[in-house]
Amino acid sequence: MEIIFYHPTFDTPYWIAQLSKQLPGANVREWKKGDNQHADYALVWHPPVEMLQGRDLKAVFALGAGVDSILSKLKANPEMLPESIPLFRLEDTGMGLQMQEYAVSQVLHWFRRFDDYQAQQQKSEWQPLADYHREDFTIGIMGAGVLGGKVAESLLAWGFPVRCWSRSRKTLPGVQSFAGTEELGDFLRETRVLINLLPNTAETVGIINLNLLNQLQDNSYLLNLARGVHVVEEELLQALNNNKLKGAMLDVFSREPLPQESPLWQHPRVVMTPHIAAVTRPQEAIAYIARTITGLERGDHVSGQVDRQRGY
Numbered sequence: 001m002e003i004i005f006y007h008p009t010f011d012t013p014y015w016i017a018q019l020s021k022q023l024p025g026a027n028v029r030e031w032k033k034g035d036n037q038h039a040d041y042a043l044v045w046h047p048p049v050e051m052l053q054g055r056d057l058k059a060v061f062a063l064g065a066g067v068d069s070i071l072s073k074l075k076a077n078p079e080m081l082p083e084s085i086p087l088f089r090l091e092d093t094g095m096g097l098q099m100q101e102y103a104v105s106q107v108l109h110w111f112r113r114f115d116d117y118q119a120q121q122q123k124s125e126w127q128p129l130a131d132y133h134r135e136d137f138t139i140g141i142m143g144a145g146v147l148g149g150k151v152a153e154s155l156l157a158w159g160f161p162v163r164c165w166s167r168s169r170k171t172l173p174g175v176q177s178f179a180g181t182e183e184l185g186d187f188l189r190e191t192r193v194l195i196n197l198l199p200n201t202a203e204t205v206g207i208i209n210l211n212l213l214n215q216l217q218d219n220s221y222l223l224n225l226a227r228g229v230h231v232v233e234e235e236l237l238q239a240l241n242n243n244k245l246k247g248a249m250l251d252v253f254s255r256e257p258l259p260q261e262s263p264l265w266q267h268p269r270v271v272m273t274p275h276i277a278a279v280t281r282p283q284e285a286i287a288y289i290a291r292t293i294t295g296l297e298r299g300d301h302v303s304g305q306v307d308r309q310r311g312y
């Protein structure tokens with residue numbers, strides 16, 4: 001079995017060595033420009049079109065959870081990967097735990113009013129504040145898939161009321177599930193902390209706009225862990241400046257790196273990280289890919305295949 005690997009920043013020798021160890025019958029090689037030799041599987045992130053085009057592959061694996069970049073490249077170059085070749089993505093592979101760490105730490109930060117205490121410290125002000133109550137701190141998770149489900153579990157464990165919104169209704173124990181555009185308003189009405197874990201698709205671009213934010217509880221918070229294009233950044237700033245939103249924590253931006261001139265850098269109630277909420281963990285990802293390839297070779301049904309029409 002021949003496997004080609006391409007990632008612009010990963011430690012390629014490590015990936016090749018580990019994949020070879022876990023797939024003993026496979027010959028794994030780094031794809032380099034000009035390599036047109038046969039391959040059965042391709043493992044990629046931001047692949048050059050020529051790497052995939054014209055190949056008779058059994059499957060392609062995206063080396064991340066989101067497949068928006070590869071699907072948008074495919075839109076511009078449909079011949080890069082015919083529909084008959086399945087595209088897989090990473091399901092969890094250690095990202096669920098990272099998302100839990102991120103979400104729990106920030107929700108607790110807001111719940112215990114550490115943002116207010118930090119602002120007071122700037123003014124050398126010693127002033128105990130009223131406690132917040134969990135019943136007024138409903139967490140609303142948009143996108144209740146692999147990662148949204150994990151985040152829901154972790155916040156439930158801290159005793160917060162948790163609800164989710166997704167395309168179809170979910171049955172996550174203890175979580176109130178809302179589905180479809182017709183239930184979006186009901187989902188938002190009680191939400192105090194909005195956590196975004198939607199995929200980037202034609203339907204979800206720009207979904208977090210002023211109209212949506214205005215439907216949240218007053219003094220709400222936004223945690224964007226998915227993609228920057230979900231948020232209309234100027235409208236987020238309006239919602240912060242008119243105090244509908246009390247704070248926002250953003251891991252992703254419509255342009256990355258965030259341009260120096262963006263007012264988000266300086267906003268006193270915005271905190272940010274540089275797209276690190278959940279990164280690909282090589283060990284878990286390699287084990288998952290090896291397991292999936294073994295399953296595909298046996299003809300098993302395996303999960304993780306992207307529905308290209310839906311876009312995730």
Ligand SMILES: NC(=O)c1ccc[n+]([C@@H]2O[C@H](COP(=O)([O-])OP(=O)(O)OC[C@H]3O[C@@H](n4cnc5c(N)ncnc54)[C@H](O)[C@@H]3O)[C@@H](O)[C@H]2O)c1
Nearest residue numbers: 065066143144145146147148166167199203225226277278
């Ligand atoms: N910031 C980071 O570091 C980072 C890391 C990993 C993943 N992500 C992002 O997180 C996203 C989610 O990952 P996942 O593995 O949980 O994906 P997933 O496919 O398992 O879950 C997606 C969820 O969104 C819902 N959904 C999709 N379209 C919808 C729509 N139009 N309306 C309502 N609900 C809709 C689905 O029903 C599903 O519940 C990824 O697509 C990626 O963009 C970000």
Ligand SMILES: O=C(O)[C@H](O)CO
Nearest residue numbers: 063064065066067278
């Ligand atoms: O989707 C993912 O896996 C991360 O956001 C990296 O882009």
